[in-house]
Amino acid sequence: MLNPDFPFSYDHYLAHPAGLGSVPAQAHGTEVAVIGAGLSGLVAAYELMKMGLKPVIFEPEQIGGRLRTASFPGAPEVTADLGGMRFPVSGRAFYHYVDQMGLASEEFPNPLSGATSSTVIELTGESHYAVTEADLPEFFHEVARAWRASVNDGAAFAQMQEAIRVRDTKTIKEIWNALVPALDEQTFYGFIAASEAFKKAGFGHREAFGQVGFGTGGWDTDFPNSILEILRVVYTDADDGHRSIAGGAQRLPEALWEDAPSGMEHWPEGTSLKSLHAGSPRGGVAKIARAEDGSLEITERWGKTHRFPVVISTCQSWLLSTRINTEESLFAAPMWTAIERSHYMQSSKTFVMVDRPFWKDIDPETGREVMSMTLTDRLNRATYLLDNGPDAPAVILLSYTWNDDALKWLSLSAEERVELMLHSLAQIYPNVDIASHIVGAPITVSWEADPNFMGAFKANLPGHYRYQQRLFTHFDQAELPESQRGIFLAGDDVSWTAGWADGAVTTALNAVWGVVKHLGGSSAPENPGPGELLAEIGPMSLD
Template identity: 60%
Template sequence: MSMSMLVPDFPFSYDTYLAHPAGLGSLPADAHGTPVAIIGGGLAGVICAHELLKLGARPVVYESAALGGRMRTARFPDSPAPPADLGAMRFPRSSRALFHYIDQAGLRTAPFPNPLAPATPSTVIELGGERHYARTAADLPPLFHEVSRCWEQCLRAANGDALRAAIAQRDHHAIKDLWNPMVARLDDESFYGFLARAPGFAEQPFRYREMFGQVGFGTGGWDTDFPNSILEVLRVVLTGADEDHHRIVAGADALPRAIWRLPLGESAHWPAGTSVATVHPGGPRMGARRIHRDARGEIAVTDMLGNTASYAAVIVTCQTWLLSARIDCDEGLFHHDLWSAMERSHYMQSSKTFVTVDRPFWRDIHPGTGQHAMSMTLTDRLTRATSLLEDQPNGPATICLSYTWNDDALKWLALDPAERVRLMLHSLRMIYPDVDIAAHIRGEPITVSWESDPNFMGAFKNNLPGHYRYQQRLFTHFMQDSIAPQHRGIYLAGDDISFTAGWAEGAVTTALNAVWAVQRQLGGRACSGNPGPGDVFDELAPLVLGS
């Protein structure tokens, strides 16, 4: 069986749940039309809205900016060049629940030109001023292969091969038997600490770890992840999330926008053809300013214009920091342990800068060397990663001049777009002295620094060592039978609630958790033969570590 992004902490097969011909279940007739508030119109929010609409509820979406959230796409005016995906832009094929919706929306995808990927004409790795050109990994010097072998040795020592096989076979019991002891053993371990002590890198000089951090394998360098929990990294590499990436040709935001408009077929309550868009004439409501419990015990949401409405159930899909920093959220809605988990969330900074060019000039062949004029580039310079995007051989194309995280992203924060581009071109000129990249650029650059966006305050969450307990609290919040009544009826969803923050698959799966919980709260149930995530929770539940 091919690999799926089956998260080992809770190995529920969301893709087969979605694909079941009986659907996700039903609501009793007296619950049809019940309004359910959804805070945030990103991918998790629109999936919650679409699936609740199918069940017969009436989703009410609040959005402070534009639909899509961090699936944000900017387009170059009057140009057919590939769009600039400022947030999510690479989607592993192992994200099978995500691709369920991509397929439903009828969106076309194309392989993403990651370093050394089959879709990438060539890759240049430049470290310490030394440049290496490669069309395949076999073209790299022996030292790179030694570093790669060290990484694979680290994974084998952590039972990575056995866990990969169990995930591929969807052997839930084997997954838990292998993963739970790893959680208990490695929760306090950073990625760098794991590398420094694990068989493989432990026997090698520092230069090996430095090279792995600067270049990595798969999508590129790993060093911005070095302070994070090793568990975060293992979830990525052992579920195939760092390989076989695709991009949505129309732009990442085409997916949430398509789900927003996706018409229902047969429905127990709504007429055929109803969509989330048709029950939101004019678009979503303004963003939420306040969330509190009203005198009747329902949850009231006040929007930015002061309009207030009360709901039996509310799903919050925005980043959790916003519940304390941007939204006046009643502290009594969540237990203080959950507030601690939200406040301790560690968000990664991220910056990208895109330009459009007249044509994919990088495919030009140098007559003397036989090499491409320019390549997908990994470097220890300011730019770090440069990606080349094209949809047609001779038409306009797009360059992601720089994609950086954490400290590397902060270096760009204070600079305006023109200054960012100037410095990026200077770095690339050191690598490609004979290529006049600037001569091919057309129009204005497009750039983003997610940490400066007040609606996000960071790109995505990535847990630090010792944060597993916080993540377990956040992910399992949708199971509310055992919590106090004053904390019920409000549910968290979004990729930062998942065990795979930063991946769209996590937004999908936690949205489905929240939908199951609301369905159950309103008296509904899953279909016979297709149990939902909460129905099998006790069997698959994430490990609970001691206090």
């Protein structure tokens, strides 16, 4: 995921034997506040601990953030990933930590992927069964060709992918810096509707593209978003080559919390984030303010206060004005505008556990599997089949929906959601009694209803490039007044690839660089950090 806005090789940076930098010996043991125990907060805290600093993590709920894995009652080994569940192999900074923690991964059963034995696309009441792409009717191939033509003609797709593959930062920036001013105010739908390929194909092809899309399924819920958001995804293969973490995605932040890395500065062998916190993070944050001595004062939900020389905030940026009383003078007015204008996608999932992977049964009349990974224009939109082996209970993600489709479920109970989803699936698979295989209670989530998130992830609207640039580059504080220094933002919504765990990792590394510099430290000369290269290959300015 070598991002075109800032094509810095974070994977090489992480792998370099010189490390990520150091702070002066007199700074060892200095406490650094980290707000949020999601992946970004845990990565930042883990790397700061290795440098001899003492992270103090504040978290109102549980370790993991939106890498949240739930177990079914009575079957703790059967899990469902409520947030992030599939991670592209191009996210190499993310997999640096997956590998370092010794976690196994497996191919995720996306439509028509190698891990999916069959896929059904059902649109306007007509079903199409496919084992491979070649089994689909010509119409869908026309849609795919129109999409490829539109991004090649309008966004230099092939040239950009090749430049990313060989890490040719000069070419990446030349292509991207020409596209940003031309496309910043264009929607995803406006881009494809204006392309010659989709004009020629007609509305029906655009409609099917929205319903079925590419890679993981339909993209019409993204149609109002900036086309730049979509290009960042497809240039970097973020929507392809997905894998899941065996045992659930939450295992990664939990592993970072418990791991005791060797060779740390200052801390003795066996030290972990968990041991530094006596087993539990601090509580949720209610207030952030500048103290009279110039330090940053954090007030917990129940009134306890702490002072720190530096703070990293990894919570979703809206929370800095809605859930946390953040002193306005800590950020300039344009930064507050960028924070407030963040646009979050709604997202809903509903899972059921079933007695076995019955969908692999073969229908004697058709010779096909009785049920498949399903893409549809019905309420469910996307149904995934998650197999734990022939002799173990399996899981069906009955519905994975976004934005307006997710809001349709918001007021319904878990049981009501399941009933409606089963009704829709019965129209596609009239001879399959899915309900007879369900075991126990369903698990469901609507991220927009969680007060600590208020949405699944950010997705920029047209015209939001300036806001994103402010958020992303905030970690380099050399030009800021003293009153605005020392508080750093991180998290996937600060990154250029919101919604992808790799962005949570890379912005955490940006914040670590900022903290090190703020405390008088520096990068190793042979391994320059993101701040050293920001001016050279960083995001362009539109002003």
